[in-house]
Amino acid sequence: MKVLIELIVSFASTVGFGLVTNVPRRSLLPAGITGSLAWVAYYLVLQVDNGLILPNFTAAIVIGILGNISAVMFRVPVNMIYVPSLVSLVPGGILYLGMRSFTLGNEMRTGQYMFNALTIAIALAVGFVVAEVIFYRIKPILLRTLDKQKEN
Protein backbone atom coordinates (compact mmCIF):
# COMPACT_ATOMS: atom_id res chain seq x y z
CA MET A 1 0.00 0.00 0.00
CA LYS A 2 2.76 2.37 0.99
CA VAL A 3 4.65 1.52 -2.18
CA LEU A 4 1.56 2.34 -4.24
CA ILE A 5 1.23 5.78 -2.66
CA GLU A 6 4.94 6.43 -3.22
CA LEU A 7 4.50 5.38 -6.84
CA ILE A 8 1.57 7.74 -7.43
CA VAL A 9 3.13 10.76 -5.71
CA SER A 10 6.46 10.38 -7.49
CA PHE A 11 4.66 9.98 -10.82
CA ALA A 12 2.84 13.26 -10.14
CA SER A 13 6.10 14.93 -9.14
CA THR A 14 7.87 13.83 -12.29
CA VAL A 15 5.08 14.90 -14.62
CA GLY A 16 4.84 18.19 -12.73
CA PHE A 17 8.52 18.92 -13.18
CA GLY A 18 8.17 17.98 -16.82
CA LEU A 19 5.58 20.74 -17.13
CA VAL A 20 7.82 23.24 -15.33
CA THR A 21 10.90 22.48 -17.46
CA ASN A 22 8.80 22.39 -20.62
CA VAL A 23 9.57 18.96 -22.03
CA PRO A 24 7.89 17.93 -25.29
CA ARG A 25 4.47 16.48 -24.61
CA ARG A 26 5.22 13.05 -26.00
CA SER A 27 7.92 12.46 -23.39
CA LEU A 28 5.73 13.29 -20.36
CA LEU A 29 4.32 9.79 -19.94
CA PRO A 30 7.58 7.82 -20.37
CA ALA A 31 9.31 10.29 -18.05
CA GLY A 32 6.60 9.85 -15.45
CA ILE A 33 6.85 6.07 -15.58
CA THR A 34 10.66 6.18 -15.42
CA GLY A 35 10.60 8.61 -12.52
CA SER A 36 8.09 6.68 -10.46
CA LEU A 37 9.78 3.31 -11.02
CA ALA A 38 13.14 4.83 -10.06
CA TRP A 39 11.62 6.26 -6.92
CA VAL A 40 10.11 2.90 -5.98
CA ALA A 41 13.52 1.29 -6.53
CA TYR A 42 15.03 3.94 -4.28
CA TYR A 43 12.36 3.34 -1.66
CA LEU A 44 12.77 -0.44 -1.68
CA VAL A 45 16.57 -0.30 -1.45
CA LEU A 46 16.25 2.24 1.34
CA GLN A 47 14.36 -0.37 3.41
CA VAL A 48 17.38 -2.67 3.23
CA ASP A 49 20.26 -0.21 3.22
CA ASN A 50 19.77 2.99 5.17
CA GLY A 51 22.63 4.89 3.57
CA LEU A 52 22.79 7.58 0.94
CA ILE A 53 24.88 5.99 -1.78
CA LEU A 54 23.28 2.64 -2.59
CA PRO A 55 19.62 3.78 -2.91
CA ASN A 56 20.52 6.74 -5.10
CA PHE A 57 22.91 4.66 -7.18
CA THR A 58 20.20 2.05 -7.82
CA ALA A 59 17.64 4.68 -8.75
CA ALA A 60 20.08 6.31 -11.16
CA ILE A 61 20.70 2.96 -12.87
CA VAL A 62 16.93 2.47 -13.26
CA ILE A 63 16.54 5.97 -14.73
CA GLY A 64 19.56 5.52 -16.96
CA ILE A 65 18.38 2.25 -18.52
CA LEU A 66 14.66 3.02 -18.75
CA GLY A 67 15.40 6.56 -19.90
CA ASN A 68 17.65 5.41 -22.72
CA ILE A 69 15.17 2.74 -23.80
CA SER A 70 12.26 5.20 -23.92
CA ALA A 71 14.48 7.75 -25.67
CA VAL A 72 14.97 5.25 -28.48
CA MET A 73 11.31 4.19 -28.50
CA PHE A 74 9.76 7.67 -28.41
CA ARG A 75 12.54 9.39 -30.38
CA VAL A 76 13.38 12.09 -27.84
CA PRO A 77 16.80 13.19 -26.58
CA VAL A 78 17.56 11.28 -23.42
CA ASN A 79 17.82 14.45 -21.33
CA MET A 80 14.05 14.94 -21.73
CA ILE A 81 13.57 11.81 -19.66
CA TYR A 82 16.47 12.35 -17.24
CA VAL A 83 15.63 15.85 -16.07
CA PRO A 84 12.01 15.32 -14.96
CA SER A 85 12.59 11.86 -13.48
CA LEU A 86 15.46 13.11 -11.37
CA VAL A 87 13.41 15.67 -9.51
CA SER A 88 12.43 13.56 -6.51
CA LEU A 89 15.92 12.11 -6.08
CA VAL A 90 18.23 15.08 -6.44
CA PRO A 91 19.71 16.74 -3.39
CA GLY A 92 17.89 20.05 -3.92
CA GLY A 93 16.25 20.10 -0.52
CA ILE A 94 19.48 19.19 1.24
CA LEU A 95 21.35 21.86 -0.70
CA TYR A 96 18.80 24.40 0.48
CA LEU A 97 19.05 23.20 4.09
CA GLY A 98 22.83 23.47 3.89
CA MET A 99 22.75 27.00 2.54
CA ARG A 100 20.19 27.99 5.17
CA SER A 101 22.47 26.69 7.93
CA PHE A 102 25.22 28.70 6.24
CA THR A 103 23.05 31.84 6.37
CA LEU A 104 22.32 31.19 10.03
CA GLY A 105 26.03 30.69 10.77
CA ASN A 106 25.75 27.03 11.78
CA GLU A 107 29.05 25.62 10.47
CA MET A 108 28.73 22.02 11.64
CA ARG A 109 25.36 21.42 10.01
CA THR A 110 26.38 23.31 6.87
CA GLY A 111 29.28 20.93 6.39
CA GLN A 112 27.13 17.90 7.05
CA TYR A 113 24.37 18.90 4.61
CA MET A 114 26.83 19.93 1.91
CA PHE A 115 28.67 16.65 2.27
CA ASN A 116 25.38 14.75 1.93
CA ALA A 117 24.39 16.75 -1.14
CA LEU A 118 27.77 16.04 -2.74
CA THR A 119 27.49 12.32 -1.96
CA ILE A 120 24.02 12.05 -3.51
CA ALA A 121 24.98 14.02 -6.63
CA ILE A 122 28.06 11.87 -7.22
CA ALA A 123 26.14 8.65 -6.56
CA LEU A 124 23.54 9.67 -9.16
CA ALA A 125 26.14 10.74 -11.72
CA VAL A 126 28.12 7.51 -11.37
CA GLY A 127 24.88 5.54 -11.57
CA PHE A 128 24.18 7.15 -14.95
CA VAL A 129 27.60 6.22 -16.26
CA VAL A 130 27.12 2.58 -15.21
CA ALA A 131 23.61 2.58 -16.71
CA GLU A 132 24.90 3.87 -20.02
CA VAL A 133 27.56 1.17 -20.12
CA ILE A 134 24.85 -1.44 -19.54
CA PHE A 135 22.58 0.18 -22.11
CA TYR A 136 25.15 -0.09 -24.90
CA ARG A 137 24.93 -3.85 -24.44
CA ILE A 138 21.12 -3.79 -24.61
CA LYS A 139 20.81 -1.32 -27.50
CA PRO A 140 21.39 -3.73 -30.44
CA ILE A 141 18.78 -6.15 -29.06
CA LEU A 142 16.30 -3.30 -28.55
CA LEU A 143 16.80 -1.96 -32.06
CA ARG A 144 16.32 -5.43 -33.52
CA THR A 145 13.02 -5.96 -31.68
CA LEU A 146 11.80 -2.52 -32.72
CA ASP A 147 12.59 -3.30 -36.36
CA LYS A 148 10.69 -6.56 -36.11
CA GLN A 149 7.67 -4.74 -34.69
CA LYS A 150 7.72 -2.29 -37.57
CA GLU A 151 7.75 -5.12 -40.08
CA ASN A 152 4.71 -6.76 -38.52
Added chain:
Amino acid sequence: MDQSISEDELIAVCGRVGKILLTSGAETSRVEGTVEYIGRAAHYDISCHATITALFVGVKNQTKTHLVKVRLGDFNLEKVDEINTMSRKFVTGQIDFDELKRTIEQIDKKVIDFTWPEKVFGAALVSVAPMLLFKATWADLGLAFFVGIFGYLAAALSSPRIKTPYVAAGLGGFTVGFLAAVLQSLGIATNAGNIIVSALMPLVPGVAITNSFREIIDRNTISGVVRAVDALIIAGSIGAGVVLGAGLSGIIFHIIGGGL
Protein backbone atom coordinates in the same frame (compact mmCIF):
# COMPACT_ATOMS: atom_id res chain seq x y z
CA MET B 1 23.87 17.79 -51.32
CA ASP B 2 25.64 20.52 -53.31
CA GLN B 3 28.47 22.75 -52.22
CA SER B 4 26.44 25.93 -52.69
CA ILE B 5 26.21 26.59 -48.98
CA SER B 6 28.71 29.29 -48.15
CA GLU B 7 31.06 28.83 -45.25
CA ASP B 8 29.98 32.03 -43.50
CA GLU B 9 26.32 31.14 -43.67
CA LEU B 10 26.91 27.68 -42.30
CA ILE B 11 29.01 28.98 -39.42
CA ALA B 12 26.36 31.59 -38.56
CA VAL B 13 23.58 28.98 -38.51
CA CYS B 14 25.72 26.60 -36.45
CA GLY B 15 26.44 29.36 -33.94
CA ARG B 16 22.74 30.04 -33.61
CA VAL B 17 21.92 26.37 -33.12
CA GLY B 18 24.55 26.10 -30.41
CA LYS B 19 23.31 29.21 -28.66
CA ILE B 20 19.71 28.03 -28.51
CA LEU B 21 20.79 24.62 -27.27
CA LEU B 22 23.05 26.02 -24.56
CA THR B 23 20.53 28.55 -23.22
CA SER B 24 17.78 25.93 -23.15
CA GLY B 25 19.75 23.65 -20.87
CA ALA B 26 21.33 20.99 -23.10
CA GLU B 27 24.59 19.34 -22.06
CA THR B 28 27.74 20.70 -23.69
CA SER B 29 28.61 17.38 -25.31
CA ARG B 30 25.21 17.34 -27.03
CA VAL B 31 25.72 20.94 -28.24
CA GLU B 32 29.11 20.14 -29.74
CA GLY B 33 27.83 16.92 -31.23
CA THR B 34 24.78 18.48 -32.88
CA VAL B 35 26.73 21.39 -34.38
CA GLU B 36 29.46 19.14 -35.80
CA TYR B 37 26.78 16.77 -37.11
CA ILE B 38 25.10 19.58 -39.07
CA GLY B 39 28.48 20.71 -40.38
CA ARG B 40 29.37 17.25 -41.62
CA ALA B 41 25.99 16.91 -43.33
CA ALA B 42 26.74 20.14 -45.21
CA HIS B 43 30.14 18.75 -46.31
CA TYR B 44 32.23 21.06 -44.16
CA ASP B 45 34.61 19.94 -41.48
CA ILE B 46 33.15 22.07 -38.72
CA SER B 47 34.65 21.97 -35.27
CA CYS B 48 32.86 23.35 -32.28
CA HIS B 49 33.94 24.02 -28.75
CA ALA B 50 31.25 24.80 -26.23
CA THR B 51 31.59 25.93 -22.67
CA ILE B 52 28.67 27.15 -20.66
CA THR B 53 29.53 30.84 -21.20
CA ALA B 54 30.77 30.87 -24.79
CA LEU B 55 30.63 28.90 -27.98
CA PHE B 56 33.27 28.73 -30.72
CA VAL B 57 32.48 27.48 -34.20
CA GLY B 58 35.03 27.23 -36.97
CA VAL B 59 35.96 25.29 -40.08
CA LYS B 60 39.05 23.16 -39.71
CA ASN B 61 42.16 24.41 -41.58
CA GLN B 62 40.63 27.89 -41.88
CA THR B 63 41.38 30.99 -39.91
CA LYS B 64 37.81 32.12 -39.37
CA THR B 65 36.19 31.41 -36.02
CA HIS B 66 32.78 32.50 -34.90
CA LEU B 67 32.35 33.37 -31.24
CA VAL B 68 28.93 33.41 -29.59
CA LYS B 69 28.43 34.64 -26.07
CA VAL B 70 25.91 32.76 -24.00
CA ARG B 71 24.32 33.42 -20.66
CA LEU B 72 23.05 30.72 -18.37
CA GLY B 73 19.36 30.16 -18.92
CA ASP B 74 16.47 28.17 -17.58
CA PHE B 75 15.39 24.77 -18.77
CA ASN B 76 13.33 24.84 -21.93
CA LEU B 77 13.68 21.28 -23.07
CA GLU B 78 11.13 21.51 -25.85
CA LYS B 79 13.45 23.84 -27.78
CA VAL B 80 16.27 21.32 -27.43
CA ASP B 81 13.98 18.67 -28.80
CA GLU B 82 12.84 20.77 -31.78
CA ILE B 83 16.40 21.68 -32.76
CA ASN B 84 17.32 18.04 -32.44
CA THR B 85 14.49 16.97 -34.74
CA MET B 86 15.42 19.64 -37.28
CA SER B 87 19.10 18.72 -37.34
CA ARG B 88 18.22 15.05 -37.73
CA LYS B 89 15.92 15.88 -40.64
CA PHE B 90 18.68 17.98 -42.24
CA VAL B 91 21.25 15.23 -41.87
CA THR B 92 18.99 12.64 -43.47
CA GLY B 93 18.25 15.08 -46.29
CA GLN B 94 14.55 15.61 -45.64
CA ILE B 95 14.98 19.40 -45.59
CA ASP B 96 17.58 21.58 -47.32
CA PHE B 97 19.84 24.19 -45.81
CA ASP B 98 17.57 27.19 -46.47
CA GLU B 99 14.69 25.53 -44.75
CA LEU B 100 16.89 24.60 -41.81
CA LYS B 101 17.99 28.22 -41.52
CA ARG B 102 14.40 29.45 -41.59
CA THR B 103 13.07 26.97 -39.02
CA ILE B 104 15.96 27.68 -36.68
CA GLU B 105 15.20 31.38 -36.80
CA GLN B 106 11.58 30.56 -36.04
CA ILE B 107 12.51 28.34 -33.11
CA ASP B 108 14.80 31.06 -31.74
CA LYS B 109 12.02 33.65 -31.74
CA LYS B 110 9.10 31.42 -30.86
CA VAL B 111 8.11 31.15 -27.24
CA ILE B 112 7.49 27.45 -26.89
CA ASP B 113 5.80 26.92 -23.61
CA PHE B 114 3.07 25.21 -21.72
CA THR B 115 0.25 27.52 -20.67
CA TRP B 116 0.49 29.23 -17.29
CA PRO B 117 -2.21 27.14 -15.59
CA GLU B 118 -0.43 23.97 -16.72
CA LYS B 119 2.92 25.19 -15.41
CA VAL B 120 1.46 26.29 -12.09
CA PHE B 121 -0.27 22.93 -11.73
CA GLY B 122 3.04 21.24 -12.52
CA ALA B 123 4.86 23.27 -9.87
CA ALA B 124 2.14 22.40 -7.37
CA LEU B 125 2.56 18.69 -8.12
CA VAL B 126 6.32 18.94 -7.64
CA SER B 127 5.72 20.70 -4.32
CA VAL B 128 4.43 17.47 -2.78
CA ALA B 129 7.81 15.83 -2.35
CA PRO B 130 7.91 12.01 -2.21
CA MET B 131 10.95 12.44 0.06
CA LEU B 132 8.65 13.65 2.85
CA LEU B 133 5.84 11.09 2.51
CA PHE B 134 5.15 9.44 5.90
CA LYS B 135 7.58 11.90 7.50
CA ALA B 136 5.45 15.03 7.33
CA THR B 137 1.73 15.00 8.13
CA TRP B 138 -0.72 14.77 5.22
CA ALA B 139 -2.15 18.19 6.13
CA ASP B 140 1.31 19.73 5.84
CA LEU B 141 1.86 18.16 2.43
CA GLY B 142 -1.53 19.47 1.33
CA LEU B 143 -0.54 22.96 2.44
CA ALA B 144 2.81 22.61 0.66
CA PHE B 145 0.84 22.03 -2.56
CA PHE B 146 -0.57 25.57 -2.29
CA VAL B 147 2.49 27.27 -0.77
CA GLY B 148 4.52 25.82 -3.65
CA ILE B 149 2.20 27.53 -6.15
CA PHE B 150 2.88 30.93 -4.59
CA GLY B 151 6.61 30.31 -4.35
CA TYR B 152 6.82 29.26 -7.98
CA LEU B 153 4.67 32.20 -9.12
CA ALA B 154 6.83 34.67 -7.17
CA ALA B 155 10.02 33.32 -8.76
CA ALA B 156 8.63 32.89 -12.28
CA LEU B 157 6.84 36.24 -12.47
CA SER B 158 9.74 38.25 -11.07
CA SER B 159 12.53 36.67 -13.12
CA PRO B 160 11.76 38.46 -16.45
CA ARG B 161 11.26 41.78 -14.66
CA ILE B 162 14.30 41.83 -12.38
CA LYS B 163 17.59 41.86 -14.23
CA THR B 164 19.79 41.27 -11.19
CA PRO B 165 20.59 37.55 -11.14
CA TYR B 166 19.55 35.36 -8.22
CA VAL B 167 16.96 37.86 -6.89
CA ALA B 168 14.07 35.90 -8.40
CA ALA B 169 15.12 32.70 -6.62
CA GLY B 170 15.50 34.65 -3.40
CA LEU B 171 11.99 36.08 -3.79
CA GLY B 172 10.58 32.59 -4.29
CA GLY B 173 12.30 31.44 -1.12
CA PHE B 174 11.07 34.52 0.72
CA THR B 175 7.45 33.84 -0.27
CA VAL B 176 7.62 30.19 0.72
CA GLY B 177 9.33 30.91 4.04
CA PHE B 178 6.93 33.70 4.92
CA LEU B 179 3.77 31.73 4.09
CA ALA B 180 4.95 28.60 5.88
CA ALA B 181 5.92 30.52 9.02
CA VAL B 182 2.58 32.38 9.00
CA LEU B 183 0.67 29.11 8.64
CA GLN B 184 2.56 27.64 11.58
CA SER B 185 2.01 30.71 13.76
CA LEU B 186 -1.71 30.59 13.01
CA GLY B 187 -1.72 26.99 14.16
CA ILE B 188 -2.84 25.60 10.80
CA ALA B 189 0.41 23.82 9.98
CA THR B 190 2.24 21.48 12.34
CA ASN B 191 5.78 21.87 11.01
CA ALA B 192 6.85 24.85 8.93
CA GLY B 193 10.22 23.26 8.13
CA ASN B 194 8.60 20.33 6.32
CA ILE B 195 6.34 22.64 4.32
CA ILE B 196 9.29 24.79 3.31
CA VAL B 197 11.47 21.90 2.10
CA SER B 198 8.54 20.36 0.23
CA ALA B 199 7.27 23.58 -1.35
CA LEU B 200 10.76 24.60 -2.47
CA MET B 201 11.15 21.51 -4.66
CA PRO B 202 10.30 23.34 -7.95
CA LEU B 203 12.82 26.09 -7.14
CA VAL B 204 15.90 24.37 -5.75
CA PRO B 205 18.66 23.58 -8.27
CA GLY B 206 18.89 19.88 -7.53
CA VAL B 207 18.74 18.76 -11.14
CA ALA B 208 21.32 21.40 -12.07
CA ILE B 209 23.81 20.10 -9.51
CA THR B 210 23.35 16.50 -10.64
CA ASN B 211 23.80 17.52 -14.28
CA SER B 212 26.93 19.45 -13.32
CA PHE B 213 28.45 16.30 -11.88
CA ARG B 214 27.49 14.39 -15.00
CA GLU B 215 29.37 17.02 -17.01
CA ILE B 216 32.41 16.79 -14.76
CA ILE B 217 32.47 13.01 -15.13
CA ASP B 218 32.17 13.57 -18.89
CA ARG B 219 35.37 15.67 -18.66
CA ASN B 220 33.58 18.94 -19.45
CA THR B 221 35.17 20.32 -16.32
CA ILE B 222 34.65 24.03 -16.98
CA SER B 223 30.94 23.75 -17.73
CA GLY B 224 30.43 21.41 -14.81
CA VAL B 225 32.11 23.72 -12.33
CA VAL B 226 30.25 26.77 -13.65
CA ARG B 227 26.93 24.96 -13.30
CA ALA B 228 27.78 23.69 -9.81
CA VAL B 229 28.77 27.13 -8.53
CA ASP B 230 25.65 28.65 -10.09
CA ALA B 231 23.48 26.01 -8.41
CA LEU B 232 25.19 26.65 -5.07
CA ILE B 233 24.53 30.38 -5.26
CA ILE B 234 20.89 29.83 -6.28
CA ALA B 235 20.47 27.54 -3.27
CA GLY B 236 22.15 30.20 -1.13
CA SER B 237 19.80 32.94 -2.28
CA ILE B 238 16.79 30.68 -1.69
CA GLY B 239 18.09 29.89 1.79
CA ALA B 240 18.61 33.57 2.57
CA GLY B 241 15.13 34.35 1.23
CA VAL B 242 13.54 31.73 3.47
CA VAL B 243 15.39 33.00 6.54
CA LEU B 244 14.25 36.56 5.80
CA GLY B 245 10.65 35.51 5.13
CA ALA B 246 10.36 33.42 8.27
CA GLY B 247 12.02 36.23 10.25
CA LEU B 248 9.56 38.79 8.90
CA SER B 249 6.60 36.65 9.87
CA GLY B 250 8.12 36.23 13.33
CA ILE B 251 8.39 40.02 13.72
CA ILE B 252 4.84 40.60 12.50
CA PHE B 253 3.41 38.06 14.93
CA HIS B 254 5.54 39.52 17.73
CA ILE B 255 4.10 42.99 17.11
CA ILE B 256 0.52 41.72 16.86
CA GLY B 257 1.02 39.63 19.98
CA GLY B 258 2.38 42.67 21.83
CA GLY B 259 -0.54 44.81 20.72
CA LEU B 260 -3.17 42.40 21.91
